[in-house]
Amino acid sequence: MADAVKVLKDGSVTSAKGFVAGATYAGLKAPKEGQLDLGILLSRQATATAGTFTTNLVKSPSVVLSQRHLAGGRAHGVIANSGCANCCVGEQGLRDAEETTRLAGMHLSLQPQELFICSTGLIGAELPMALIRAAVPKIELSPAGGHDFAKAILTTDKAPKEFAVSFEMDGATAVLGGCVKGAGMIHPQMATMLCFLTTDAAVDPAYLQEVLREVVDGTLNMISVDGDTSTNDTVLLFANSASGSPVIRRDTPHAARFKEVLHRVCAHLAHEIVRDGEGASKVIEVTVDGARSLDEARLAARSVSSSLLVKAAVHGNDPNWGRVMMALGKSGAYLEEAKVALFLNDVCLMEHGMPIPFFREAVVATMRRPTVRFRVQLQVGNAAATAWGCDISAEYVHFNSAYVT
Amino acid sequence: MADAVKVLKDGSVTSAKGFVAGATYAGLKAPKEGQLDLGILLSRQATATAGTFTTNLVKSPSVVLSQRHLAGGRAHGVIANSGCANCCVGEQGLRDAEETTRLAGMHLSLQPQELFICSTGLIGAELPMALIRAAVPKIELSPAGGHDFAKAILTTDKAPKEFAVSFEMDGATAVLGGCVKGAGMIHPQMATMLCFLTTDAAVDPAYLQEVLREVVDGTLNMISVDGDTSTNDTVLLFANSASGSPVIRRDTPHAARFKEVLHRVCAHLAHEIVRDGEGASKVIEVTVDGARSLDEARLAARSVSSSLLVKAAVHGNDPNWGRVMMALGKSGAYLEEAKVALFLNDVCLMEHGMPIPFFREAVVATMRRPTVRFRVQLQVGNAAATAWGCDISAEYVHFNSAYVT
Numbered sequence: 001m002a003d004a005v006k007v008l009k010d011g012s013v014t015s016a017k018g019f020v021a022g023a024t025y026a027g028l029k030a031p032k033e034g035q036l037d038l039g040i041l042l043s044r045q046a047t048a049t050a051g052t053f054t055t056n057l058v059k060s061p062s063v064v065l066s067q068r069h070l071a072g073g074r075a076h077g078v079i080a081n082s083g084c085a086n087c088c089v090g091e092q093g094l095r096d097a098e099e100t101t102r103l104a105g106m107h108l109s110l111q112p113q114e115l116f117i118c119s120t121g122l123i124g125a126e127l128p129m130a131l132i133r134a135a136v137p138k139i140e141l142s143p144a145g146g147h148d149f150a151k152a153i154l155t156t157d158k159a160p161k162e163f164a165v166s167f168e169m170d171g172a173t174a175v176l177g178g179c180v181k182g183a184g185m186i187h188p189q190m191a192t193m194l195c196f197l198t199t200d201a202a203v204d205p206a207y208l209q210e211v212l213r214e215v216v217d218g219t220l221n222m223i224s225v226d227g228d229t230s231t232n233d234t235v236l237l238f239a240n241s242a243s244g245s246p247v248i249r250r251d252t253p254h255a256a257r258f259k260e261v262l263h264r265v266c267a268h269l270a271h272e273i274v275r276d277g278e279g280a281s282k283v284i285e286v287t288v289d290g291a292r293s294l295d296e297a298r299l300a301a302r303s304v305s306s307s308l309l310v311k312a313a314v315h316g317n318d319p320n321w322g323r324v325m326m327a328l329g330k331s332g333a334y335l336e337e338a339k340v341a342l343f344l345n346d347v348c349l350m351e352h353g354m355p356i357p358f359f360r361e362a363v364v365a366t367m368r369r370p371t372v373r374f375r376v377q378l379q380v381g382n383a384a385a386t387a388w389g390c391d392i393s394a395e396y397v398h399f400n401s402a403y404v405t
Numbered sequence: 406m407a408d409a410v411k412v413l414k415d416g417s418v419t420s421a422k423g424f425v426a427g428a429t430y431a432g433l434k435a436p437k438e439g440q441l442d443l444g445i446l447l448s449r450q451a452t453a454t455a456g457t458f459t460t461n462l463v464k465s466p467s468v469v470l471s472q473r474h475l476a477g478g479r480a481h482g483v484i485a486n487s488g489c490a491n492c493c494v495g496e497q498g499l500r501d502a503e504e505t506t507r508l509a510g511m512h513l514s515l516q517p518q519e520l521f522i523c524s525t526g527l528i529g530a531e532l533p534m535a536l537i538r539a540a541v542p543k544i545e546l547s548p549a550g551g552h553d554f555a556k557a558i559l560t561t562d563k564a565p566k567e568f569a570v571s572f573e574m575d576g577a578t579a580v581l582g583g584c585v586k587g588a589g590m591i592h593p594q595m596a597t598m599l600c601f602l603t604t605d606a607a608v609d610p611a612y613l614q615e616v617l618r619e620v621v622d623g624t625l626n627m628i629s630v631d632g633d634t635s636t637n638d639t640v641l642l643f644a645n646s647a648s649g650s651p652v653i654r655r656d657t658p659h660a661a662r663f664k665e666v667l668h669r670v671c672a673h674l675a676h677e678i679v680r681d682g683e684g685a686s687k688v689i690e691v692t693v694d695g696a697r698s699l700d701e702a703r704l705a706a707r708s709v710s711s712s713l714l715v716k717a718a719v720h721g722n723d724p725n726w727g728r729v730m731m732a733l734g735k736s737g738a739y740l741e742e743a744k745v746a747l748f749l750n751d752v753c754l755m756e757h758g759m760p761i762p763f764f765r766e767a768v769v770a771t772m773r774r775p776t777v778r779f780r781v782q783l784q785v786g787n788a789a790a791t792a793w794g795c796d797i798s799a800e801y802v803h804f805n806s807a808y809v810t
Binding site: 090313325328334335 | 460461462463464490492493494495527528529636713714717718720721723726727728730731733734735739740742743755757758759760797798799801802803805806
């Protein structure tokens with residue numbers, strides 16, 4: 001079955017049938033050629049919708065309002081802005097989020113509750129509503145608008161991150177696509193900084209939420225750029241049934257299939273985020289197996305992929321595996337040092353908790369690749385997990401030392 | 406009472422009566438003028454001893470052996486080396502730790518169990534026992550040897566970190582002094598990377614352990630350089646009664662007094678560690694009050710002081726307080742955004758969860774000071790805590806990208 005999943009050329013959030021999108025420049029970000037900072041993604045047909053949101057207790061009112069609208073169960077789309085997080089601005093934040101969905105609703109002839117809102121950018125500044133009021137009516141929606149929408153949600157990202165696949169189900173061809181923004185403040189605890197997914201498959205809303213939760217936990221929640229969890233993390237998955245595919249429920253034969261496709265798209269987008277981490281030059285992939293539980297495997301893998309000392313060692317092509325052991329030991333996951341085996345790019349550096357003398361220059365050479373892989377065998381259980389991170393460079397520090405200056 | 410505590414000029418671990426120390430160059434670190442890498446700290450009189458150790462599950466056998474010896478309750482001193490962590494080397498690590506305390510015991514006419522061992526340096530290399538065997542007999546101990554001992558435990562630290570005070574109790578003058586190493590892999594969960602404390606006060610061993618635990622939790626356990634917890638963290642506190650002061654027990658009037666003195670010394674040494682963090686140019690002090698519990702106050706303060714984005718903002722004198730709110734919100738401590746007040750170097754930036762417009766240039770100017778202070782009022786309880794960290798610089802990245810290369 002898996003081979004029937006096809007990656008679409010120029011895939012986007014509007015690759016799935018029935019989705020349209022568009023964006024404009026409202027003036028929330030610094031002006032430059034082709035700049036976009038306010039976008040709408042929409043299905044004319046009502047969609048089943050699932051969402052996961054930041055667990056940060058300091059939460060953008062845009063997140064709060066979207067969580068409320070999600071409780072309604074069915075929706076049509078989302079309005080998203082970059083340049084301003086609409087966070088830490090007191091009660092005005094919720095009023096502005098409400099007005100923004102109202103403005104979009106008027107523009108689209110929809111109820112405000114049928115739309116979500118997502119914001120990303122600087123924390124602590126109010127949404128410039130005068131600019132948004134002027135800009136919303138200018139947004140033109142089209143089936144080709146997915147790319148513009150993907151651009152409109154970026155902040156410090158170097159490039160848009162989009163992906164879509166098609167897959168067959170009982171003769172009907174369905175599509176699942178998505179776009180994402182990342183760059184900084186990336187250590188999602190529940191979702192990640194703005195990820196939008198669309199499918200024209202028909203999915204039962206209860207199953208949609210369940211499968212999104214499960215897939216996000218193993219993909220977008222397993223990445224880290226800097227260990228800092230954003231106040232605005234949001235993943236939204238819209239399913240509008242436009243493909244004519246059979247309805248997917250927890251107990252239907254297509255449930256596993258849909259999950260596999262969703263995992264593929266989310267994993268791809270998650271990798272794109274770490275590849276484009278602020279100042280990052282390499283991806284770090286950490287696989288831990290033999291853990292006592294999935295939670296512990298994830299803890300351990302994430303502890304290594306987000307350790308500052310591991311990130312710095314990878315940046316310098318330095319096979320300083322002692323730092324990996326340190327990060328495993330501090331993670332909270334159970335381990336017995338004498339059982340641990342550790343591989344760096346498939347070279348075994350440690351077995352039974354003992355270092356194996358290795359040909360250093362050969363390992364250093366493998367570390368120059370764009371992805372550096374650590375594989376850890378704990379050998380105390382059967383659970384496995386993979387986490388993704390990126391190296392840390394001097395550029396990261398320079399960049400984040402002068403973000404608002 | 407507090408004014409009777411006097412800071413001693415050139416204070417060290419041998420400022421307290423009855424303590425001697427010395428060090429030599431064994432060849433564990435790269436040779437240079439005045440290099441020392443193996444030291445002994447000793448009380449000829451048996452001491453009551455308290456200790457706290459790393460909670461990292463990957464633990465140096467030097468830590469394991471010291472924990473065993475601590476269970477004995479009374480001891481004479483410690484042998485400490487830098488240049489090699491004696492960690493992740495399998496069973497040989499414990500054999501080497503045992504042999505090292507045996508060698509020191511022979512040199513000092515003591516039983517090996519009367520001595521602790523501490524190691525710091527690169528993880529994954531065996532202690533070069535041939536060098537240690539040759540070097541131990543060369544260590545000469547004297548009451549002036551505290552400074553050499555403090556030098557012998559350093560790795561990437563820029564300078565030794567020592568401090569001692571004297572205090573009166575019932576007419577007897579007692580002294581409490583200490584030295585510490587820090588620099589990198591500093592985010593202690595239970596103790597910190599090698600801290601040695603000595604006093605000639607007489608302290609009941611049970612109270613000694615209790616008060617050390619309590620003070621370390623509020624001082625050395627509240628610092629962070631890079632969020633990474635070492636495999637070798639150890640704090641040892643020796644009390645040898647040589648001052649002739651009355652025995653301090655939990656229920657004696659001097660218990661609180663001794664705790665106050667111990668807190669002062671530990672806090673001073675903790676500050677020295679963050680001041681000398683790898684690549685650090687500034688200290689970050691974060692005080693959180695109004696938390697629901699002490700644990701939550703500590704969680705919140707530590708989350709801010711160790712956030713990579715906060716550290717980068719401080720490095721660039723950038724009053725990007727949104728990052729402080731993000732770090733508070735992700736910390737796990739309960740808060741209500743609408744109650745939070747936030748001060749940066751005494752300037753109120755936020756009250757009732759709402760930003761207060763501030764004169765940016767004035768705040769930026771205060772951030773050029775060597776210590777940048779954040780004060781957070783959560784206003785949901787009565788608990789308070791302070792955490793200390795340092796900024797992150799490009800130098801940190803350069804340094805840690807080539808530690809073994």
